[in-house]
Amino acid sequence: MNYILPLISGILTGLSMPGNLSSFLVWFSVAPFIYSFVNSKKTLERLIKVFLYSYSLMVTTLWWEVPVLTKNIPEVIKTFPGYIGFFSYLLMILILTIPYYIIWILGELYFRKSRVINKTSLILFSVFSYAAAEILKQFGDLAFTGANLSDALYMHTGFLQILPFTGSIGLTILILFVNAYIAFSPERERLKIGIFIIGILYIINFTISEKLPMINTSENxxxxxxxxxxxxxxxxxxxxxxxxxxxxxxxxxxxxxxxxxxxxxxxxxxxxxxxxxxxxxxxxxxxxxxxxxxxxxxxxxxxxxxxxxxxxxxxxxxxxxxxxxxxxxxxxxxxxxxxxxxxxxxxxxxxxxxxxxxxxxxxxxxxxxxxxxxxxxxxxxxxxxxxxxxxxxxxxxxxxxxxxxxxxxxxxxxxxxxxxxxxxxxxxxxxxxxxxxxxxxxxxxxxxxxxxxxxxxxxxxxxLNNEITFYTKYANIIIVIILILAIIFSLI
Known part of the structure; x- marks a missing residue:
């Protein structure tokens, strides 16, 4: 059971991505990983759990790459056989897990011997260390932002109104707060708390969606x-x-x-x-x-x-x-x-x-x-x-x-x-x-x-629109603040 939770968590989160099972899963799918990670006693155990979560997440999200690399591309360009495409897929998934190891690195700062742990610090650490991982996915030659938590809610228009202020990372942080709160709630109350929080959020989403104005396409x-x-x-x-x-x-x-x-x-x-x-x-x-x-x-x-x-x-x-x-x-x-x-x-x-x-x-x-x-x-x-x-x-x-x-x-x-x-x-x-x-x-x-x-x-x-959103103006500052908070909540 020690390593089953992060594996299940990654699969459930992948199943919440667009075109897979259900976006609803994203509100609690990360919780088993968070719970398992913070209850790990050893460095290697935490490292393995990050690997199991991120690898299963990417496989479950990007399963459609298998026929692309093993059949579709080889049949057209004929430069490599299908089995090479399959092994390349496994390597690609491994590469895509790299940004998630920032959670492990920050975890080593958090779980030091002198640490005094409480529920608030656990939630803040979990939320911002994961958010840092999603931010890092944007950078470098191997950058790829698939399987971001915010992707799951692309059809939820009410929730999307966070984005002009924070970008998609703000929606990810909201999702992580819900998951972390569920993960660190008393076991007997988790289901009740989860249903209540998620229910309130969906009411808010529906209300905002209904209140959004229609756009006049006959002018400008x-x-x-x-x-x-x-x-x-x-x-x-x-x-x-x-x-x-x-x-x-x-x-x-x-x-x-x-x-x-x-x-x-x-x-x-x-x-x-x-x-x-x-x-x-x-x-x-x-x-x-x-x-x-x-x-x-x-x-x-x-x-x-x-x-x-x-x-x-x-x-x-x-x-x-x-x-x-x-x-x-x-x-x-x-x-x-x-x-x-x-x-x-x-x-x-x-x-x-x-x-x-x-x-x-x-x-x-x-x-x-x-x-x-x-x-x-x-x-x-x-x-x-x-x-x-x-x-x-x-x-x-x-x-x-x-x-x-x-x-x-x-x-x-x-x-x-x-x-x-x-x-x-x-x-x-x-x-x-x-x-x-x-x-x-x-x-x-x-x-x-x-x-x-x-x-x-x-x-x-x-x-046509000339409006410049807060996020458009200050996205780089938002990114830096989140990365700084990830470090701070790992240290204090």
């Missing part, structure tokens, strides 16, 4: 068309670019509406087409559509010999007006992190290893300002913050989620757009190859989504 808004191309990966990654174009050309020909912008997904093509005949055809289609286009494909700087994963913004005259180069690249798939350590894993690259961009570009749409992110950049809140501070009045993400067979992966990805919308009080549009393509309002309410794995377009009316 822009009409935008989106197109979910649904091109199979084997077609996209073939050498026949025209085949990819034919897959989307029928919709393009019909895209004559009163919108000002058409957004297509990431990697519509998998090579730089700017000097190819196909781009001339696309430019003519853009002129006929009489609207600006935003689409994704890699670009190459031949002088510097650098490759970028890019979003290309083309005006209605067929001229490239701006190019955004992806800043936060995906480890192994788009760049090789810590080359001296991981040089053997270069076979994972999908097309080529890219150079990260360094400019938070703001795109101009007839005087309206917006920004674009690419794929998993939505997992990193600093990008949306920086775009918002630079003047973006709404936020866009384009993605190629065609690798993912299961909707769980799509939901976990889309949930990040919901959090970014609420944090910055910006309408957020995500456009993906196979889904989820949809629009989220500034309160984090999902307004519309297209059916996944379908060839479909839609028009959205997108309100």
């Amino acid at each position: 808004s822009v009409k935008i068309s989106v197109f979910q191309t649904n091109v199979p990966q084997e077609v996209k990654y073939s050498n026949d670019m025209w085949k990819s174009y034919v897959e989307i050309s029928k919709y393009i020909e019909k895209s004559k509406d009163n919108s000002e912008l058409l957004i297509l997904p990431e990697a519509v093509f998998i090579k730089d087409i700017r000097n190819d005949e196909i781009f001339k055809v696309i430019k003519e289609a853009i002129k006929l559509s009489d609207k600006n286009w935003l689409m994704g494909f890699p670009t190459v700087d031949y002088e510097k010999r650098e490759y970028y994963n890019s979003a290309i913004y083309i005006n209605k005259n067929g001229e490239i007006e701006n190019i955004y180069n992806k800043i936060r690249l995906m480890p192994f798939a788009e760049f090789l992190p810590y080359k001296s350590v991981f040089s053997l894993f270069s076979f994972f690259k999908l097309v080529s290893f890219y150079t990260p961009g360094d400019e938070y570009s703001i795109l101009n749409l007839n005087g309206k300002k917006f920004s674009v992110q690419i794929c998993f950049e939505t997992y990193f809140p600093e990008l949306s913050r920086n775009f918002t501070k630079n003047g973006a009045q709404f936020l866009v993400a384009i993605s190629n989620d065609g690798w993912f067979s299961h909707k769980t992966a799509l939901l976990q990805h889309f949930s990040k757009s919901v959090l970014r919308a609420a944090e910055n009080r910006r309408t957020f549009i995500q456009v993906s190859n196979t889904g989820i393509t949809g629009i989220v309002d500034k309160y984090g309410r999902i307004i519309n989504t297209l059916p996944t794995h379908t060839y479909k377009g839609a028009q959205f009316s997108v309100p």
Whole structure:
């Protein structure tokens, strides 16, 4: 039983993540781990419990990566066999547990011999040491913020209204306070206390959700068309670019509406087409559509010999007006992190290893300002913050989620757009190859989504907003304060 609790706790927490069993679990799923950890007597015991919790959490959350690495990618790019993908998955999960060891490190400070322990100090230590782990997941070449506790509540609009003041870490802290209070309550009273606290919270969530104002989209808004191309990966990654174009050309020909912008997904093509005949055809289609286009494909700087994963913004005259180069690249798939350590894993690259961009570009749409992110950049809140501070009045993400067979992966990805919308009080549009393509309002309410794995377009009316939230302004200070509190509550 000594090591069963953290294992069960990690599994339950993973099952609370988007697309898994139920978000309700997150309110008490961390409690068994917290209880077990603080009742450990030895350093090694605490270390093993952090490992068991974090590893089982990541496996249960990211189970959908198994078919991606063992079947979907190997069948398309043919650079490694499926069994290598499986062992790489196990290693990937191990790497993703690293930030959680800050809980163990801080625990060694907390459980020193001279420590006087009481319920209040246990709660504060547990809450802020775990919060520190989630913050650390944002940094470094191997950064990945999947399985954050706040993700579980992306559909709970009332709770999301914390985010403009604290960011998603504030919601994580609320969840941790509930778990810690349950964990350290008298055993006979835990169920009663848990039901009471969680019940009150859900009443608050419902009340806030119902009181949120409706948004008037008839004023100060822009009409935008989106197109979910649904091109199979084997077609996209073939050498026949025209085949990819034919897959989307029928919709393009019909895209004559009163919108000002058409957004297509990431990697519509998998090579730089700017000097190819196909781009001339696309430019003519853009002129006929009489609207600006935003689409994704890699670009190459031949002088510097650098490759970028890019979003290309083309005006209605067929001229490239701006190019955004992806800043936060995906480890192994788009760049090789810590080359001296991981040089053997270069076979994972999908097309080529890219150079990260360094400019938070703001795109101009007839005087309206917006920004674009690419794929998993939505997992990193600093990008949306920086775009918002630079003047973006709404936020866009384009993605190629065609690798993912299961909707769980799509939901976990889309949930990040919901959090970014609420944090910055910006309408957020995500456009993906196979889904989820949809629009989220500034309160984090999902307004519309297209059916996944379908060839479909839609028009959205997108309100503009210039408000800068407290979190957008002071996120870095909030992060530093939480890390300082984690240390303080480990020492006092």
